[in-house]
Amino acid sequence: MSPQAAMYQVNKYPGLNLGPGHGQDDEAAATVMFGFWVFLMSDAILFGMVFATYVTSLHGTAGGPGPHDLYDIKSIFIETMLLLASSFTFGMASLALKYKHGRIRLVSWMVVTLVLGIGFLGFELHDFSSMFAHGGVPSRSGFLSAFFDLVPLHGLHVTAGCIWLICLLGQIGRYGLDLKTKLGIMRLALFWHFLDIVWIAIFSVVYLGGLT
């Protein structure tokens, strides 16, 4: 293995590294990506505390509807698949960016990711509205307040991610793939994969845990 290939093995920053093929941009990314990583970890702490609140409120249904009356496992499974697929398509976008497969391929993968993200949000909103229809409103009980604190917080993050993705598409159209655009795409990739990890915790703790 050449020294250059050996260098490849060490990641300079979280996420798919640009590598020496991008010259100076790879160095410039290191600080920015680490800073964003620190933010993501603080966000993880926030999510963790909201999870703790949810778990301690599990028995506070106050005679109202509980998990078995409100959760629909099929819908949750579809949402999980959509989010997982979107993580993979964003990975393909990251590869297209790194190996310079051209703007069309990059933008196509990003658009597919956006569609999957919006599909996820659509199913989630449908879930919430059917919960409302069954009397599962946030003001009904402590349990439902905690639920609507946790799950829509993740939904809001995904919404922010979708808006950010649309902005990046505009940035690619207006400025091309300059350093700022690249760094934006790379940070959104971290954000997107991170949200998928939070969703693992949500479907395991909230939905599967609630339906056992």
Added chain:
Amino acid sequence: MSGQAHNTDSQAETGQQERKELRAYGWGIGLALLLTVVPFGLVQWMAMPRFTLLIVIGAFALVQMLVHFRCFLHIGLRQKREDLQLILFSALLLTIMVAGTIWIMASLATRMAMPGSP
């Protein structure tokens, strides 16, 4: 080494690198699918004691998170910066705060429970 030879050499290396990274994403989504489908299937179709089922769901979730960190976020044991240490430190804080909160609140609930309340 001449410039030309070096160029084709690095091109081949880049192609190899790309295939390797593509495979990592493939492994990532394959393992993640498996680790998602199994707990959903268990909850939907298997009659297991509740406690065992919760343990199994938790174990699958933890392994899937590791897979996502490895294959999608490309966190390895050899990072140039403190990315991995930061995850481990955050995980430590989360464990202390979340487990502590749940423990204290559950203990409070049992101690404060009125006789005859659920």
